[in-house]
Amino acid sequence: MKNNIIILVAIFLLGISFQATAQSESMDAFTVQVDGLGCPFCAYGLEKKFKELKGIKQVKIEMETGIMDFTYPAEKDLSIERVSQQVEKAGYTPVSVYIKRGDGRIEKSEQKEAPVLAADDIQNLEIFVAGNCGMCKARIEKTAMKLDDVQSAVWDQETKQLTISASSKLKKADLEKAIAKAGHDTKNAKAKTATYNSLPGCCHYERVQ
Amino acid sequence: MKQSFFIIIITSLLFLCSCTETKKTWQLTETIDLGDITPIGFTFQKDHIWITDGDHNQLVKVNHKGEIQQTFPDFERPMHLAILDETLYIPEYGSDKIIKFDNGQRSFLEIPDSLDSPAGVSLLEKEIAIADFYHHRILFFNGQNWMSIGEEGKAPGQLYYPTDVEILTDKIVVADAYNNRIQVFDKNGKSQQVIGMAEKMNAATGVYADNDFLYITDFEKDRVLIYEHDGTLSQIIADGINKPTDLMVKDKNLYIANYKGKNLLKFEKN
Incomplete structure (x- = not known):
């Protein structure tokens, strides 16, 4: 009886762990550094509007650091350019974009270097x-x-x-x-x-x- | 002739002195440091102050020195709160709800209409007014019925992203934030006054009103403007102000919340 309970618990825990892995593999994780979050009334509102985008999950913005995190379905293969455009469309100004794909690949936006002038x-x-x-x-x-x-x-x-x-x-x-x-x-x-x-x-x- | 001349001069001087005496202004007397709290709204209850910390999604109870007494997490961007009969009313910008908070217990204020980012609430006896930010309106309950006041726009009677509201016995005073003005409505929803256009505010985000004056925070310009009820500018305060979001008069002191400064300022009249 005791053994059966242990086996059942182990199967249950394995199931949860498998589900969590499948969940994380199916979602890409995004970290966007945004600029200009001075006014809380607009920034909170933009955060809320961003949350309404289809498929987006776990949207979180730290006002003090300007870091916005969210996840998005991996199958949609959202690119850095599209993220930047979407962030701009929502009213924010993106500084950098970091993506951890569901399969583990990392992508980062390139920072434009200021030209060296004579x-x-x-x-x-x-x-x-x-x-x-x-x-x-x-x-x-x-x-x-x-x-x-x-x-x-x-x-x-x-x-x-x-x-x-x-x-x-x-x-x-x-x-x-x-x-x-x-x-x-x-x-x-x-x-x-x-x-x-x-x-x-x-x-x-x-x-x- | 000479005597009359002296009498006129003395009378004039006495008149001027009496004017100077009555024109008291607010002076900064204390800065209450709030540590990491980024205040959006605040109100007083007995010997402590309730503060909504928008950036950290929490409600915080502090004493008059700014020391934290209790913290209540898991709010969704709490905004300009109000208190009535020991119950706090907290607009949640992120959830579109008004939370009733009583001794740590949370419930929702029932509203027959949807909100889109409520930013401020005011209560007076049975009356309730809510600043409904993205709907560009005030939702007002007059004790019997709910009504919608204002619509999106820049003309008198219209609102553009209202962020705070205050009910008085005979009027409703609105922080008409991105119209950069105060707007006063009667309780039938008719616009009565538009105040503060001449001062060219930049985001009029927090409002308070009493029987003597109307007070407004000018968020981007780091100042507070105080008007008489006829719209005459009485005083501009800039001392210590750093992105102000809310203000109120309590026990003859004016308190101002600084969002970026992370403090409360106390002013006394002298």
């Missing part, structure tokens, strides 16, 4: 960019840094000035167009209404006339 090739540009908060700041600076010729980008929340250091090849108009495409008005380039509307509530700055 001293006589460097120009400093300053443009007005409309925005409100820490989330705006992260988005504006990331957008500028994505441009090939940009070495550094800093947006001041008070003055609304974006200061960049870049190659002399970079045209101011191209910089303004890229920023507007991300949803932020500049003096000479306006964001599309749909893009502006898709920004989180706290980022809804006063439009430039």
Whole structure:
């Protein structure tokens, strides 16, 4: 009788362990470092909206570190690029993405290195960019840094000035167009209404006339 | 002629002095450090303070020195709470519920409509008002019926991501957060006043009102603005403020919660 109970318990525990393994193999684990989580009202809301994505599980965001963890079905083979896009669509600005696939493979996003420029090739540009908060700041600076010729980008929340250091090849108009495409008005380039509307509530700055 | 002139001057000086005397302002007197707590909302009960710690999904009971007395985990992004008859009412942004918390026991406030990220709640006798963030409205129970106040937009009568609310005897005061203003409604849901546009706030996130003044936190600009009920600006406080989320007057002291500063500030009038 005692033996039978032990065997039954062992089978039960093995079953649980097998189920857990099968569960973890069927899910990819994602760790995304996001920037600009200054305003809790928006950040909590975005976390909630992210949880509503089909198939996503165990969404957890640490506000202080900006680290977002979640799992997603491995069969969907969600790529780093798609994760970045999805995170951006939810209003966050991704800094890095780390994926542990269900089968154990590891994938990491590549960090863009700032270009090394000759001293006589460097120009400093300053443009007005409309925005409100820490989330705006992260988005504006990331957008500028994505441009090939940009070495550094800093947006001041008070003055609304974006200061960049870049190659002399970079045209101011191209910089303004890229920023507007991300949803932020500049003096000479306006964001599309749909893009502006898709920004989180706290980022809804006063439009430039 | 000379005598009349002196009388006018003395009268004027007396008048000016009396004005100066009545115009008392809030001054920072104490900073209550909260350790790792990131306060969103707070309220007082007897000799302690209840604080919702949004980042850590917990409700925390502290004494007036900020020392933790008890911690209650497993809330889903708890927000601006309120208290009535010893029961705490805690809006959960993550679960779309209002939790009734009484001596450690949790139950839900029954609401005949769905919420999408409730951010603030206020109670006055039988009345209840809830700031329904993603629905851009206030859900108001007048003691008999529930009604929806406001809709998404920027015009008077419309709301844009309300984060807090306060019921007074004759009005409902709303932190109309991303419209960057206070909006006052009557209890039939009609907009009466829009306050604070001239000060160009950036995220008006927490509101408190008493019979004398309306108080609002200007989250991104690290300040608190205080208005008379007619909308006249009375005082701007910036001393010690670091991403404020909530505020209230208790025993003639003004308390302000700093989300990023992780503290409560105490101000006295002098």
